[in-house]
Amino acid sequence: MSEFKPLVFSGVQPTGNLHLGNYLGAIRKFVALQDNNDCMYCVVDLHALTAQLVHDDMPGQIRSITAAFLAAGIDPQKHIVFNQSQVPQHAELAWIFNCVARMGWMSRMTQFKDKAGKDREQASLGLFAYPSLMAADILVYRATHVPVGDDQKQHLELTRDIAMKFNLDFGDKIRPTGLGVDITVGNEPVHAYFPMVEPLIDGPAPRVMSLKDGSKKMSKSDPSDLSRVNLMDDSDTISKKIRKAKTDPDALPSEVAGLSGRPEADNLVGIYAALADKTKADVLAEFGGQQFSVFKPALVDLAVDVLAPITDEMRRLMADPGHIDAVLRDGGERARARAEKTMMEVRDIIGFVR
Numbered sequence: 001m002s003e004f005k006p007l008v009f010s011g012v013q014p015t016g017n018l019h020l021g022n023y024l025g026a027i028r029k030f031v032a033l034q035d036n037n038d039c040m041y042c043v044v045d046l047h048a049l050t051a052q053l054v055h056d057d058m059p060g061q062i063r064s065i066t067a068a069f070l071a072a073g074i075d076p077q078k079h080i081v082f083n084q085s086q087v088p089q090h091a092e093l094a095w096i097f098n099c100v101a102r103m104g105w106m107s108r109m110t111q112f113k114d115k116a117g118k119d120r121e122q123a124s125l126g127l128f129a130y131p132s133l134m135a136a137d138i139l140v141y142r143a144t145h146v147p148v149g150d151d152q153k154q155h156l157e158l159t160r161d162i163a164m165k166f167n168l169d170f171g172d173k174i175r176p177t178g179l180g181v182d183i184t185v186g187n188e189p190v191h192a193y194f195p196m197v198e199p200l201i202d203g204p205a206p207r208v209m210s211l212k213d214g215s216k217k218m219s220k221s222d223p224s225d226l227s228r229v230n231l232m233d234d235s236d237t238i239s240k241k242i243r244k245a246k247t248d249p250d251a252l253p254s255e256v257a258g259l260s261g262r263p264e265a266d267n268l269v270g271i272y273a274a275l276a277d278k279t280k281a282d283v284l285a286e287f288g289g290q291q292f293s294v295f296k297p298a299l300v301d302l303a304v305d306v307l308a309p310i311t312d313e314m315r316r317l318m319a320d321p322g323h324i325d326a327v328l329r330d331g332g333e334r335a336r337a338r339a340e341k342t343m344m345e346v347r348d349i350i351g352f353v354r
């Protein structure tokens with residue numbers, strides 16, 4: 001093989017209502033990428049156990065994320081849509097990566113620190129090892145590109161570190177198999193089995209912030225429902241949340257530089273730009289000098305225009321769980337075949353007898 005075959009992979013946890021941050025940071029990009037790429041989109045249900053072990057309605061949560069993928073426009077026939085627990089090879093590779101990753105690397109993960117809170121002794125081992133499973137999710141398909149929100153950037157850097165250490169540690173074993181690819185990392189030539197993944201984080205809203213506090217990420221686990229627009233919110237609720245969103249008293253600036261030091265204004269302009277497929281500069285060219293009393297209703301109209309068809313389609317799909325399960329079963333079967341191919345090679349590289 002002379003180079004890695006391009007492949008897009010990403011996942012979303014079934015841990016609650018999807019919100020505008022998940023949509024703009026991840027799902028909208030998934031849809032855009034499917035025109036020119038081979039894509040795999042995964043409901044990462046094993047990861048959901050790190051947030052909370054027992055879920056009231058795990059099947060419903062998995063189906064609702066799948067419905068969001070389909071309602072947003074992902075084609076499960078051309079691409080692969082599946083849930084992680086149907087492909088046990090993710091967990092197998094994660095164990096190997098647990099042995100590759102170093103405690104020091106994992107201890108630096110800010111998401112673990114945020115989610116574990118003050119009482120780290122009580123955090124689960126799974127929460128600590130989460131990024132190692134995420135690396136396995138991606139690399140079990142030797143995926144090359146990963147669309148995610150900005151909050152996942154550090155985990156993707158760790159994925160590269162894990163891939164690099166595996167490639168270097170097993171370099172002498174990879175070469176005779178003929179399975180590796182000659183790549184250059186920095187100035188160093190490496191014979192790599194696993195690719196160095198490229199994060200796809202760009203766009204005007206890589207980190208959508210809370211509607212109540214421009215310094216906090218919009219998040220499923222925020223106790224205030226007013227902090228986020230959920231994909232299942234109806235038009236009145238979207239309108240109420242955006243009208244109540246925190247802002248400052250000044251008019252919008254005409255230049256992007258004028259947004260600095262104004263996190264709430266910056267966030268709303270970023271959301272508008274992402275929903276309209278424009279840049280922040282375009283949005284400010286239209287609304288610069290206007291008060292939020294003018295901008296917010298325009299943002300409400302745009303958000304409702306974009307989200308309402310997705311919400312309606314999600315509701316329609318959720319009414320037919322049998323169809324969603326069939327999509328996941330079909331995707332799971334195709335994903336397992338790809339993952340098993342990688343794992344046969346990895347087992348040979350390591351030297352497990354089979």
Ligand code: AQP
Nearest residue numbers: 012013021022025026148149206207208218219220221
């Ligand atoms: N606020 C955000 N802005 C942009 N992208 C975001 N993502 C999440 N929040 C934002 C992206 O959505 C994808 C799926 O995320 P996830 O559900 O797997 O996990 P998460 O990042 O932990 O999401 P939440 O909503 O913030 O959940 P909690 O509250 O449980 O932590 C990822 O690509 C993520 O970057």
